[in-house]
Amino acid sequence: MFSITVRDHVMVAHSFRGEVFGPAQKLHGATFVVDATFRRTHLDADNIVVDIGLATQELHAVLGRLNYRNLDDEPDFAGTNTTTEFLAKVIADRLAERAREGALGDGARGLDGITVTLHESHVAWASYERAL
Amino acid sequence: MFSITVRDHVMVAHSFRGEVFGPAQKLHGATFVVDATFRRTHLDADNIVVDIGLATQELHAVLGRLNYRNLDDEPDFAGTNTTTEFLAKVIADRLAERAREGALGDGARGLDGITVTLHESHVAWASYERAL
Amino acid sequence: MFSITVRDHVMVAHSFRGEVFGPAQKLHGATFVVDATFRRTHLDADNIVVDIGLATQELHAVLGRLNYRNLDDEPDFAGTNTTTEFLAKVIADRLAERAREGALGDGARGLDGITVTLHESHVAWASYERAL
């Protein structure tokens, strides 16, 4: 199995509901350093998993819809705890949708899966892995 | 599949028996930077894999039983080579036991697996992965 | 010249005023991974720069006054752009004050300077360096 990973980052504000979150129930923020991994069994005719330029561009576009936002005000997330693990799934699902629409190139139709990892600090990170 | 990972570290002394270990047969030591990953298929009602505060606290407690010790003197490890890969299993198994006892909260009963990675330097690390 | 550095992190929300900040004028947030460096010319009688336990504890306490806050609502920062470089100075100055008050131990009175570095992502960081 082959994979390539590209890294970018996003800076958001948000708050959580639920006693389990302790002081994070207050409005605060985070930098998420985001790794998007694309997997496939066989390389394409150019000997690549996916066009790394397009992968970088699409990850940046998907993060652009979150960047410099207060997620508490985003209609997509109304009534939802935008935890690190939840946001990993949001980003992976949106990348999967873009891949299906052809935004990663025709070759990307051979992708088997996507994993997204969000690093919220030097001591904590979360991942979501899905098939394509 | 979702996961979250928390990082801590532990500093121990030990020695190894067996020619394969070369100079590491002498008493020496290591800092292990330890990553504990908790996996589950579905998020809980709070949209999390596990309470990250409890995960951090339990990892710290498990490492506390090893920290600032000469592992050659620990009864639990008598006659055992406390290699990096072996210690990864010790830590994973102790975290699994704590999860089963409820120390990670009720939600943690939905966990599917644990992986523990020990970084012994910038050029070497070891992991142990298990189901829960 | 000797130094020791300890690392911690803090998660805040804030917004900026001024066209130079572009989209960061909107309420957003950041994880700052914070490195506090303590410098001195000669080691103390224990062969250390400063008690690393106290240094870690004081850095954590100083960050605790910022953590999980919306800095736009903090009276200390009213009318101020809480940029990364500005926050590096706030943290360095508060650590210097604690050192002068003896919170880092008597030996810490021999410190020559403090540098604080805030990493706001994997591609950007800021520092403030001062004498003691």
Next chain:
Amino acid sequence: MFSITVRDHVMVAHSFRGEVFGPAQKLHGATFVVDATFRRTHLDADNIVVDIGLATQELHAVLGRLNYRNLDDEPDFAGTNTTTEFLAKVIADRLAERAREGALGDGARGLDGITVTLHESHVAWASYERAL
């Protein structure tokens, strides 16, 4: 499942053929920081996955056949795009061959798989994972 990973690096020149590569069609170069991971279900009698000294030495030898080369001039890669993902497979396959030949020690015959990851920058990396 247990694993150990060792890290080394290699510096090469090469060029790519195909519009998808844009400016990378020109002769350029890369440092690849290379992680080789060895997996097995049970530890051997010494409590290790593989002799880490031999693993380090074999990875270094495999990289030595690529280091300080212009890959466009290597007969092994004639007419081939030596992409990061392709090179991950080359290195994994050559390590697998060395393991089968006994270069990693007799114990290494119990290995289940190898994964090789090549970091081409702080924002991009590629992996190849195979059974043994």
Next chain:
Amino acid sequence: MFSITVRDHVMVAHSFRGEVFGPAQKLHGATFVVDATFRRTHLDADNIVVDIGLATQELHAVLGRLNYRNLDDEPDFAGTNTTTEFLAKVIADRLAERAREGALGDGARGLDGITVTLHESHVAWASYERAL
């Protein structure tokens, strides 16, 4: 003293002349992860060292003149060993020139110095520090 640092990278091919370089006398390549640090004594009216957006953009432009090139063919470097330390100076000098021309904004005229660090692998890097 305040500073901010931005990170980018560049991929080049080159060869060296001189026995001291051993196998690096052959055409090979490198990824340089590049950190550009801007220093100043006092923050500007916006509470910043320099517009981080412009700093990032100018570093990217300066690296763009080197990226995906064989430096042996660049007229600027004819007869010169393009070592990591030498390239750190080239990039620092070109950034200094851009700052003087106003490309970093009017506020950047208050900058005191620039340091450029090039990481050539996980175990080696070089820096050049200059006044402005």
Next chain:
Amino acid sequence: MFSITVRDHVMVAHSFRGEVFGPAQKLHGATFVVDATFRRTHLDADNIVVDIGLATQELHAVLGRLNYRNLDDEPDFAGTNTTTEFLAKVIADRLAERAREGALGDGARGLDGITVTLHESHVAWASYERAL
């Protein structure tokens, strides 16, 4: 001012005397990831600070005198707390001695200074900086 840095690591056991060290008064150990930085004002005729091969080799040799040892048993350190900051000085002084003896090559006689940094974990490190 130019500099180059090379990285290696060393694994030792030791214990400390003094209440300030708390549990570290017990025999324990550490991996120190060690960065040795060499500074000079002007590059030599080859456009380098120092032969990076020799620098790497000498750092490795200096660390070899500490590696896989219990520092409590080393005559050189009898009655001394081998703290991270103290060991940084030991390594810097030994490198300076080797440079003066010519082990870094004739060009290395132009070096202005050496800094040694020891990382004892992902959250703590110490440095010693000296002239040559």
